[in-house]
Amino acid sequence: xxxxxxxxxxxxxxxxxxxxxxxxxxxxxxxxxxxxxxxxxxxxxxxxxxxxxxxxxxxxxxxxxxxxxxxxxxxxxxxxxxxxxxxxxxxxxxxxxxxxxxxxxxxxxxxxxxxxxxxxxxxxxxxxxxxxxxxxxxxxxxxxxxxxxxxxxxxxxxxxxxxxxxxxxxxxxxxxxxxxxxxxxxxxxxxxxxxxxxxxxxxxxxxxxxxxxxxxxxxxxxxxxxxxxxxxxxxxxxxxxxxxxxxxxxxxxxxxxxxxxxxxxxxxxxxxxxxxxxxxxxxxxxxxxxxxxxxxxxxxxxxxxxxxxxxxxxxxxxxxxxxxxxxxxxxxxxxxxxxxxxxxxxxxxxxxxxxxxxxxxxxxxxxxxxxxxxxxxxxxxxxxxxxxxxxxxxxxxxxxxxxxxxxxxxxxxxxxxxxxxxxxxxxxxxxxxxxxxxxxxxxxxxxxxxxxxxxxxxxxxxxxxxxxxxxxxxxxxxxxxxxxxxxxxxxxxxxxxxxxxxxx
Amino acid sequence: xxxxxxxxxxxxxxxxxxxxxxxxxxxxxxxxxxxxxxxxxxxxxxxxxxxxxxxxxxxxxxxxxxxxxxxxxxxxxxxxxxxxxxxxxxxxxxxxxxxxxxxxxxxxxxxxxxxxxxxxxxxxxxxxxxxxxxxxxxxxxxxxxxxxxxxxxxxxxxxxxxxxxxxxxxxxxxxxxxxxxxxxxxxxxxxxxxxxxxxxxxxxxxxxxxxxxxxxxxxxxxxxxxxxxxxxxxxxxxxxxxxxxxxxxxxxxxxxxxxxxxxxxxxxxxxxxxxxxxxxxxxxxxxxxxxxxxxxxxxxxxxxxxxxxxxxxxxxxxxxxxxxxxxxxxxxxxxxxxxxxxxxxxxxxxxxxxxxxxxxxxxxxxxxxxxxxxxxxxxxxxxxxxxxxxxxxxxxxxxxxxxxxxxxxxxxxxxx
Numbered sequence: 051x052x053x054x055x056x057x058x059x060x061x062x063x064x065x066x067x068x069x070x071x072x073x074x075x076x077x078x079x080x081x082x083x084x085x086x087x088x089x090x091x092x093x094x095x096x097x098x099x100x101x102x103x104x105x106x107x108x109x110x111x112x113x114x115x116x117x118x119x120x121x122x123x124x125x126x127x128x129x130x131x132x133x134x135x136x137x138x139x140x141x142x143x144x145x146x147x148x149x150x151x152x153x154x155x156x157x158x159x160x161x162x163x164x165x166x167x168x169x170x171x172x173x174x175x176x177x178x179x180x181x182x183x184x185x186x187x188x189x190x191x192x193x194x195x196x197x198x199x200x201x202x203x204x205x206x207x208x209x210x211x212x213x214x215x216x217x218x219x220x221x222x223x224x225x226x227x228x229x230x231x232x233x234x235x236x237x238x239x240x241x242x243x244x245x246x247x248x249x250x251x252x253x254x255x256x257x258x259x260x261x262x263x264x265x266x267x268x269x270x271x272x273x274x275x276x277x278x279x280x281x282x283x284x285x286x287x288x289x290x291x292x293x294x295x296x297x298x299x300x301x302x303x304x305x306x307x308x309x310x311x312x313x314x315x316x317x318x319x320x321x322x323x324x325x326x327x328x329x330x331x332x333x334x335x336x337x338x339x340x341x342x343x344x345x346x347x348x349x350x351x352x353x354x355x356x357x358x359x360x361x362x363x364x365x366x367x368x369x370x371x372x373x374x375x376x377x378x379x380x381x382x383x384x385x386x387x388x389x390x391x392x393x394x395x396x397x398x399x400x401x402x403x404x405x406x407x408x409x410x411x412x413x414x415x416x417x418x419x420x421x422x423x424x425x426x427x428x429x430x431x432x433x434x435x436x437x438x439x440x441x442x443x444x445x446x447x448x449x450x451x452x453x454x455x456x457x458x459x460x461x462x463x464x465x466x467x468x469x470x471x472x473x474x475x476x477x478x479x480x481x482x483x484x485x486x487x488x489x490x491x492x493x494x495x496x497x498x499x500x501x502x503x504x505x506x507x508x509x510x511x512x513x514x515x516x517x518x519x520x521x522x523x524x525x526x527x528x529x530x531x532x533x534x535x536x537x538x539x540x541x542x543x544x545x546x547x548x549x550x551x552x553x554x
Numbered sequence: 555x556x557x558x559x560x561x562x563x564x565x566x567x568x569x570x571x572x573x574x575x576x577x578x579x580x581x582x583x584x585x586x587x588x589x590x591x592x593x594x595x596x597x598x599x600x601x602x603x604x605x606x607x608x609x610x611x612x613x614x615x616x617x618x619x620x621x622x623x624x625x626x627x628x629x630x631x632x633x634x635x636x637x638x639x640x641x642x643x644x645x646x647x648x649x650x651x652x653x654x655x656x657x658x659x660x661x662x663x664x665x666x667x668x669x670x671x672x673x674x675x676x677x678x679x680x681x682x683x684x685x686x687x688x689x690x691x692x693x694x695x696x697x698x699x700x701x702x703x704x705x706x707x708x709x710x711x712x713x714x715x716x717x718x719x720x721x722x723x724x725x726x727x728x729x730x731x732x733x734x735x736x737x738x739x740x741x742x743x744x745x746x747x748x749x750x751x752x753x754x755x756x757x758x759x760x761x762x763x764x765x766x767x768x769x770x771x772x773x774x775x776x777x778x779x780x781x782x783x784x785x786x787x788x789x790x791x792x793x794x795x796x797x798x799x800x801x802x803x804x805x806x807x808x809x810x811x812x813x814x815x816x817x818x819x820x821x822x823x824x825x826x827x828x829x830x831x832x833x834x835x836x837x838x839x840x841x842x843x844x845x846x847x848x849x850x851x852x853x854x855x856x857x858x859x860x861x862x863x864x865x866x867x868x869x870x871x872x873x874x875x876x877x878x879x880x881x882x883x884x885x886x887x888x889x890x891x892x893x894x895x896x897x898x899x900x901x902x903x904x905x906x907x908x909x910x911x912x913x914x915x916x917x918x919x920x921x922x923x924x925x926x927x928x929x930x931x932x933x934x935x936x937x938x939x940x941x942x943x944x945x946x947x948x949x950x951x952x953x954x955x956x957x958x959x960x961x962x963x964x965x966x967x968x969x970x
Contacts, residue, residue: 052616052662052663053655053658062590062666063667065598066592078700079701080701080702080704081702083703291681292681295683295684298683299613302576303646305700307575307576307586307700308646308670309613309665309666309668311587313666314701377699377702378706380703409709410708411706411707414707415709420707422707423708509641546641547641547644548642548643549644549645549646550646551645551648552648553647553649553680553683554648554657554680
């Protein structure tokens with residue numbers, strides 16, 4: 051219970067000192083620097099082709115993850131004897147023999163009647179131009195089937211243990227059991243690859259920092275506190291002003307204009323980087339009510355194109371939002387499903403032409419290795435921020451997985467993705483994806499320290515641990531347009547805080 | 555009265571405007587934190603003078619009560635999962651002064667509070683405040699930065715966009731004034747067009763430019779031109795059928811026809827083809843040297859279109875393969891009447907056959923070919939006419955044979 055009288059002495063609720071105007075700007079705050087390395091794990095070649103088949107993705111993924119799964123499975127089931135049978139390893143799915151206790155690794159395929167199927171589309175002569183918007187793929191009547199496949203064949207999995215795990219198309223698992231009379235594989239136990247090896251902090255940065263941080267402990271409490279702000283779903287809109295005041299306050303908060311000098315120096319200036327995890331622009335409404343725009347907003351610039359078919363306001367608002375923060379705050383910008391970027395995974399960076407004002411903070415062509423002050427990245431993106439390996443997406447990967455289950459536990463699924471070692475297992479089955487040929491970047495080769503997923507319905511977070519002492523901070527970043535929340539991550543302690551904005 | 559109070563009373567009371575601390579900071583060029591205090595002081599003094607004349611909004615930053623009913627749903631969720639950390643939630647709350655008391659009651663602790671904006675009337679819709687940002691942006695002045703980052707990097711701005719467009723506009727405008735001579739030379743298409751315009755000379759000049767266009771475009775341009783030459787009325791249509799680039803470059807040429815007519819003779823010297831590769835040229839030269847000695851082959855071969863003797867999987871021209879000195883010697887000469895020398899010579903013929911596995915195999919096999927060295931006589935008849943290629947070759951030979959061995963210039967001019 052706070053009363054106005056109690057806080058009247060907080061400083062700003064008093065007349066300015068007479069001397070103030072003369073000493074202006076003498077004590078401008080300095081923002082903490084950001085140690086940042088952007089990795090181009092998910093960058094696609096500029097001259098990419100789309101004629102390849104998608105099968106290579108599954109093949110590459112299986113090739114990459116299978117050894118790890120088999121290693122874990124071997125350790126777990128090496129001496130398993132059931133009913134006098136010793137569990138044997140079977141190389142291929144097709145080699146499973148009826149009645150023999152064995153274990154085999156492969157790719158999960160979920161056969162779901164409600165799942166969109168390209169074959170069905172073709173047979174019905176239906177060509178969709180946008181990713182499907184089906185709410186969920188699971189069907190209540192239990193018609194869904196779980197298959198295990200590899201390049202040799204496919205076998206249906208049945209059994210009680212399957213109910214204890216999240217399984218989606220594309221994750222690599224090892225199963226132990228027997229083939230029953232129906233040709234189905236009775237699963238007795240099931241193993242994942244679990245977390246990949248985690249690089250030490252500052253693994254990519256220069257040696258000085260590395261040795262320095264090795265001297266100290268992994269997490270250095272005494273180091274000056276830095277934070278990164280993660281926000282998602284800013285949803286700049288041309289038609290709705292429902293939360294424009296919050297956006298303005300957010301900008302002022304991040305730019306250290308709002309609040310008092312004490313908070314500015316102790317909190318706001320410690321924000322070393324802003325990560326915008328997708329959906330910076332609101333979902334396009336089919337009938338853009340231009341006429342309903344508040345009159346004050348329509349005086350913005352007009353270009354030579356037909357303004358009735360295209361509303362430039364959202365990207366202009368985003369551009370000015372970025373350009374007002376950029377002078378002091380470096381920004382990482384991920385594209386999201388609503389942003390002007392390609393819709394298939396991995397989304398490529400939003401083109402700098404979208405930001406006539408902000409693009410001068412973009413990467414310098416002469417320094418290709420240096421990430422831009424405004425770093426428009428891919429989605430998903432991988433980077434090293436303050437020495438921590440950070441993996442982030444704008445949410446499509448998680449949203450798509452959630453469609454496979456009834457009442458999904460989003461944080462649990464995030465954890466499952468890490469344990470599957472795959473950041474987008476459902477690509478390319480239900481998540482649109484580029485047909486990779488030579489590399490499958492969704493496989494987590496190295497375990498991130500921080501893994502965030504944007505555009506989620508609400509904030510949540512937890513820390514998971516791996517068998518080799520890996521620690522991953524998982525964050526569900528909520529949509530700002532719905533929750534008005536910004537997530538702050540302390541880059542020394544990995545502790546979080548949330549700033550919730552409201553205006554009434 | 556302080557200047558800021560005067561400024562505020564002018565804008566807020568007289569002009570009936572909403573002013574937030576950023577606008578004030580920008581207008582008076584004072585630090586944002588000072589501007590917040592100025593707003594507070596203005597709000598206080600004005601309401602002392604006349605209560606209710608100025609309405610403020612406040613920005614509150616602090617922590618709310620955990621078990622507050624309004625935010626209960628949000629706060630309780632993390633507790634459900636024991637694994638989830640209890641994450642501190644800070645609230646940044648923009649509130650009108652009318653609701654300030656109620657809102658403050660929800661807070662456990664307020665770290666900061668300041669006046670956000672003042673207005674002559676209560677603010678009903680906070681979106682109005684968002685519009686102030688446009689005002690700040692549209693002004694020339696900058697809000698004094700409250701925070702700096704010494705590490706900021708920008709891309710070097712190479713000239714302003716405005717200048718660049720101006721320059722390009724200027725050059726575009728100048729272009730039509732430039733003497734068309736300069737423009738025409740690199741554009742065969744223009745010449746073709748101008749030839750169309752001068753209908754009298756159309757037929758004579760047409761052959762010259764028509765031969766020149768670049769190989770890629772030539773089909774389109776030539777088609778357009780030949781049509782135009784015969785049917786001048788259809789000229790615009792046919793020019794459209796050519797590539798758009800050609801149509802574009804044509805327009806300035808049309809504006810000054812008179813010049814075009816004067817220029818007409820100019821293109822002729824450029825008839826020489828510029829498209830031969832080095833290899834081709836070397837090949838030509840080599841053949842020419844060879845054939846100087848051997849009269850018999852020179853006439854027919856010199857006139858031929860030089861084709862690269864690549865081992866293509868199609869029947870090659872017989873004559874091309876022939877001039878191997880070793881083979882030439884194996885002539886069986888049958889001298890007939892009129893002093894002509896006729897005969898057969900042994901040559902290596904390329905033959906394409908399909909082997910038993912269905913592959914196309916090109917083999918060389920020896921064969922005999924008749925020849926005639928007399929200039930006045932019809933071309934040598936190919937004894938083994940294996941394909942249509944060799945027959946067309948024969949017709950070409952005929953053409954060359956008729957003309958005979960002219961100067962070296964005629965050798966070049968044939969190949970256009």
